[in-house]
Amino acid sequence: MPDPEQQELDELWAHYKATGDERARDGLILHYSPLVKFVAGRVGSGLPRNVDQSDLVSSGTLGLIDAVDKFEPERGFKFETYAVNRIKGAILDELRKLDWVPRSVRARTKEIQRTMADLEHKYQRTPSEDEVADAMDISTDTLRDHLGEIAKLGFVALDELLKPGEKESGSMSEMIADPSATDPSGNFEREETRYALADSINRLPDRERLVLTLYYYEGLTLAEIGSVLNVTESRICQIHAKAVISLRNRFIEPAYR
Template sequence: METHLKEIELRELWRRYKEDGDEQARERLVLAYSPLVKYVAGRMASGLPAHVEEADLISYGLLGLISAIERYEPEREIKFETFAITRIKGSIIDELRSLDWVPRSVRARAREIERVNAKLENELQRPPTDQEMADALGMTVEEFQESLLQISNSSIVALDELWTVSDASGDQVSLLDTLQDPSAVDPAQEMDTTEMKDRLAEAIARLPEREKLVIALYYYENLTLREIGEVLGVTESRVSQLHTKAVLRLKSRLQGEGDDGE
């Protein structure tokens, strides 16, 4: 009953803001949906260095929420939560990028791992092992795994950023969100996104089993890295390595295919 009343109240706030331009209604919408910002910031904070404050991420995300409220069209068949989460994430990522706090050496190492992974996978016709990756990079397995942790701890390595498409308003929508909610993309974009979805799904299917499981639990079941560690019986840092490795594999695969003009 209480949920139903809340839905009626929210509908009325949307009407007052969109039809009457009521600024007080807009402020109440920001307040009502602010838990979304805390949720997104909390998930992103778990994969970032300790010096990045969750409170800062929340303030960056609020800008995305306000923008989402201003641009949302209630008559379109898209849930506001889906519409807003993408923009909250985007706002946080944009702000972190503008601060440029990711060390250049870490960025270079991530690109090198992507390049070597693509080369080995092409030669071997299967995902390379840690030992094969380490040998090709001229380092020990321990050094390779430490590199994965450094990349994980100091950059936003996320499946959300692999592919983005433009929706009807010209905003960028993450492909992952379109997999979870097909209504997140305008029908005019459907042909392009279908092809990209197929490529992403195929790339995920070709991952080693443990990496595939980490991707499924993190992005589709919304488990934290710590919770995934409990499921798999490994440490959180090991899950972080698996996640980073999986995303770098997917990036090298998808970008490599794009470069070939496929």
């Protein structure tokens, strides 16, 4: 039996796309507005206090409006996935303008990324924390502190640190959550993306792979994952940060392969 609410929503989409009616447009924006607060909350998690959450919501709303205007229902893609990417993009644009990430954190992130890439090329596998720390001439505890500092900035913020200002490759966290989301242009491209990402994830160490699986695919919170693995939430943040850096090197950055 068809869902009456979904049927009404489908009719609203059809009416707006056929007529451009402003009331239908406003109705769609209102219906999907909770997405903005959800995305702004995830992006804003861990950001400095000087970053106003309301500014992120305002920017995200512009992304939602853009998504409603440009979405093509007849292509068969899920609007929520499309909208979340637009909303994230608009919020990241706002964050870039604010230049909110401390320079020391940017430099440290790049150093860790480059070191991991060099070690992976050398060993043909994901390096351990001990190996990365040794190559950087720091202790493993210090490396974990650095990873924790990076993780506190938020998971979507990590994407921006790893590839600042560039949008064409898509967010790493978006790619993990939905490999087809960044470029829903064709079945072949989607399948190639899915296979390549799955291969990259499968080559991660067991614990890193498990953290990504539980967070992105099973929907567990960081605290819940910590309980499953019997470690602290902050430790899960460190593991996640290292895993995403490794995936960025393998999957997004051809120069590091």
